[in-house]
Amino acid sequence: MSKLKKRNPFTTIDRKGQTLRRFFFISSALLATFLVSACQTNEGSGEVTYSDLKAKGYKTGKLGASRENPRGGVGWYVSGNGERYWCVPSVTTVRIGADRFGVFRLANGQVYEVDEQQFAKSLRRDTSDSPQLSDIKAGRPRSQDISFCHKV
Known part of the structure; x- marks a missing residue:
């Protein structure tokens, strides 16, 4: 067989x-x-851009942790007209005052101070457009500092 x-x-x-x-x-x-x-498309997901929300007159809260997000992370609540959005940052580097530089950790909002010249040299990246840490914490992010916003 x-x-x-x-x-x-x-x-x-x-x-x-x-x-x-x-x-x-x-x-x-x-x-x-x-x-x-x-x-x-993002039509049904409730995602909008931060610049659209700012144009409608929505107010941005201080940088903090999300209460609705089970994965954690930091971001801003943006609210207005009876609606509330959670905006996730895309910031990775920040300026700390006038002469210091740091890496921003999105998971918990911690900032690790690093040497700016060494960082820029190793990554071949311009660091001149990094936002001020005080602006990020106070709820004054620029549109390019925010990855996306979704309705909560």
């Missing part, structure tokens, strides 16, 4: 020994994932 090999249902061997069915299955799954993610 001969032993029969189990055949994988996702592979079909063609004349050259290539596995075509697996390739087509994986590539079609990746294509479908890409198309679904490309077609999604």
Whole structure:
């Protein structure tokens, strides 16, 4: 009695020994994932830009922890017209006063002071556009300091 090999249902061997069915299955799954993610919009998610909220006259609170976010993190509550939004920062570097520089940790809002020249040299990044830490904490972020805002 001969032993029969189990055949994988996702592979079909063609004349050259290539596995075509697996390739087509994986590539079609990746294509479908890409198309679904490309077609999604933020309309139903409640996400808006910070500049839109500021243009409508919404007020920004001080930097603090989110009470609704189970993952933690810091950000700002922006409220007005009976609505409330949570805005997540995109700030990674801050100026501390006139002559000091720091790295801002988004998870808990801590700032780690670093040497600005060494930081800029190692990352090849301009640090002149970093916001003041006092402005970030007081609730005066710039539009580019905020990643996104969502309704809470």
